[in-house]
Structure formats: structure tokens, C-alpha cells
Amino acid sequence: MDVKVFDTHVRTRDGRYLHFDVLTHGGDVERxxxxxxxxxxxxxxxxxxxxxSECLFCHSESAPPEVAAAITQQGYFIIPLQGC
Structure with a gap:
């Protein structure tokens, strides 16, 4: 399965920084x-x-089986990177 990767950065009101990738099958940024x-x-x-908050399309890549299975079940997969 080919997935779209959305690079996501969030700053909370209490000053925390979170960085994670949202992987989806489609390329819709709103979704x-x-x-x-x-x-x-x-x-x-x-x-x-x-x-x-910023969620921007980054690139496409081939998903490993466990990621593809999660996307098929729930529509997305999250890769936590920083502060998650």
C-alpha cells in the first residue's frame, strides 16, 4: 500500500512541543x-x-504490512517522533 505522510507539529498552550507523522491512504490534508x-x-x-498546529504533506512511501493493516482498519497510522 502506498501511503501519504503528513509531517505534524503541535505547540500546546502549556509550552509542550509534539512532533508526529500522520500516515493515510489518501492525500487529503483536512482528513x-x-x-x-x-x-x-x-x-x-x-x-x-x-x-x-501544522499538518503538511511531506511525501509518499510504501507502508510495511502492520502499518497498512492499521490504515485499513482505522484510516490512519501515527508515528510519534518528539514529545508524544
């Missing part, structure tokens, strides 16, 4: 941003907790 919000909400961060 990827929604998945990023869901990931943050799962960690107790709501929109009101976020000071700045």
Missing part, C-alpha cells in the same frame, strides 16, 4: 488534520489546549 486531532484527543489534548 489528515482530523486524524491528528483524534490522536491528540486520545492523549487528553483538545483544540483549546493547542496554541499552534
Amino acid at each position: 489528515a488534520t482530523g486524524f491528528a486531532r483524534r490522536f491528540l484527543a486520545d492523549r487528553g489534548l483538545q483544540d483549546a489546549d493547542v496554541e499552534q
Whole structure:
């Protein structure tokens, strides 16, 4: 499966910095941003907790089987990079 990678940077109101990649099958930035919000909400961060957020298309790549399976099941896969 070919996936789109969205490089995501978030600064919270309390000063934390989070960096993670959102991998999806489609290239829709609005959808990827929604998945990023869901990931943050799962960690107790709501929109009101976020000071700045950026989710930009970075590149496409071939997904390993476990990533492809997660995307098939839930529509996305997150790779935590910093502060997650």
C-alpha cells in the first residue's frame, strides 16, 4: 500500500512541543488534520489546549504490512517522533 505522510507539529498552550507523522491512504490534508486531532484527543489534548498546529504533506512511501493493516482498519497510522 502506498501511503501519504503528513509531517505534524503541535505547540500546546502549556509550552509542550509534539512532533508526529500522520500516515493515510489518501492525500487529503483536512482528513489528515482530523486524524491528528483524534490522536491528540486520545492523549487528553483538545483544540483549546493547542496554541499552534501544522499538518503538511511531506511525501509518499510504501507502508510495511502492520502499518497498512492499521490504515485499513482505522484510516490512519501515527508515528510519534518528539514529545508524544
